[in-house]
Amino acid sequence: MGKSFFWLAFFIDMNLKEKINNDLKDAMRAKDKVRLETVRSIRALILEFEKSGKDEEMTSEKEIALLTSAAKKRKESIEQFEKAGRTELAEKEKTELKIIQSYLPKQLSREEIETEVGKLAAEIGATGKKDFPKLMPLAVKTLKGQAGGKEIKEIVEHILSGN
Numbered sequence: 001m002g003k004s005f006f007w008l009a010f011f012i013d014m015n016l017k018e019k020i021n022n023d024l025k026d027a028m029r030a031k032d033k034v035r036l037e038t039v040r041s042i043r044a045l046i047l048e049f050e051k052s053g054k055d056e057e058m059t060s061e062k063e064i065a066l067l068t069s070a071a072k073k074r075k076e077s078i079e080q081f082e083k084a085g086r087t088e089l090a091e092k093e094k095t096e097l098k099i100i101q102s103y104l105p106k107q108l109s110r111e112e113i114e115t116e117v118g119k120l121a122a123e124i125g126a127t128g129k130k131d132f133p134k135l136m137p138l139a140v141k142t143l144k145g146q147a148g149g150k151e152i153k154e155i156v157e158h159i160l161s162g163n
Helices: 002-013 016-031 034-052 060-083 086-102 110-122 127-141 149-160
Strands: none
Touching: 016 034, 034 060, 034 110, 060 086, 110 127, 110 149, 127 149
């Protein structure tokens, strides 16, 4: 039990950079080209942040922001490739998106987002469209990394419209 607890504690404390470096080695060993490229791109984002000259420490919130941004870019690329009829490129982007999402917190379903936004609206007494400036930032902050901003906005608008 002692050894397994140690490894569990080590895994939980492992930051994104360490996990990416380990996954990079695993992808190289497995000769998984798409995973290797994707993990390298995440690693490049981390290195870019570290060398940005800002005197900031990489926090879990910043890790989530980097990964969310990378996922958003993949979603936009998928949409563009599908519009252009480039299904092979869209499929590659979808695979990369799944890999990136594996590093993010579990994504909530639309129903789960609706439930959470509904609870938040009740907590602050938001009832109409005039309350959008209060509810939207709170919902985004609460659901950060678990849902996309576009989907949160749609649900907030839906709840505040009374439908």
